Amino acid sequence: MELASSPAARRRAALLWLGVSAAAVLAGLTLGPGALRLVRAPGTTFAELLVQCCTTAALVAVAGLWLAATDVARAVVLRRPGRVGRGQVGPVRAALLALCGITALAAAAAPAGAADPPPAVPAPAPVPAPSLDGLPLPDRPTGTRSAPGRLDVVVRPGDTLWAIAERALGPGATPGEVAAHWPRIHARNAAVIGPDPDRIRPGQLLHLPPPPPPPPPPPLP
Structure with a gap:
């Protein structure tokens, strides 16, 4: 120039x-x-x-x-x-x-719409949970009576046959009674559980055998 x-x-x-x-x-x-x-x-x-x-x-x-x-x-x-x-x-x-x-x-090189934030998407309204007021609840949530003298139990997450037998016998059951009762539960539900008693799955329907009769009272002296 x-x-x-x-x-x-x-x-x-x-x-x-x-x-x-x-x-x-x-x-x-x-x-x-x-x-x-x-x-x-x-x-x-x-x-x-x-x-x-x-x-x-x-x-x-x-x-x-x-x-x-x-x-x-x-x-x-x-x-x-x-x-x-x-x-x-x-x-x-x-x-x-x-x-x-x-x-x-x-x-x-700056985008033309950089100053405009993206439109906010409204959050969906929460769905209210169904109320349980007025509905009859069973005494035991894990079992229902399907026939006279028989109790059907639905396996819950974390359940074992020992825990199911302990609940079926009640709080006064001794460890020996629980140890004798859970094999009866397995034998009655072998078609559902399979050969391994530890392989029960949540949601399985088990038929509980009747509890053993109480031991006879000791003889009087």
Whole structure:
């Protein structure tokens, strides 16, 4: 680029600097509040932070553009009359132009709808649990009478034949009575349980045998 020292070249450089300065002032008034919010009150969401960072980057790019225009205009205006030379971009001006281009590209790459958060999806209304008021409840939740003299028991999670026999005999049963009764339960339900008495599964329906008769009273002396 040829830098001439004619009055026309100086006028063009001055007009260019005035135009860039006016645009920089307008950009400062428009983008300045967003850049100040990044310092004073950063956004609490990613979208707000992204918009504030892009606004600050755009403001820095405008400042770099104004510095570059000021440098070029000063070089033209201060050049001596009648001197014509080949203008070369110095390292400071090159760094400003590179910074201006990088920040402008970063601001242009920001998504257009980043400031708008996604619409909130309303949560489904909770379904009220069915009330059990007024419903008859069985005495034992694990068993129902299906026929006179027979008790059907549904296996609960964590149940064992020992626990089922202990519940069937009642709280006064001794460990010996429980140990003698659970094999009877297994024998009666071998088709459901299988050969291994430890392989009972929740939800299985077991038919309990009648409890053994109480032992006879000791003879009187």
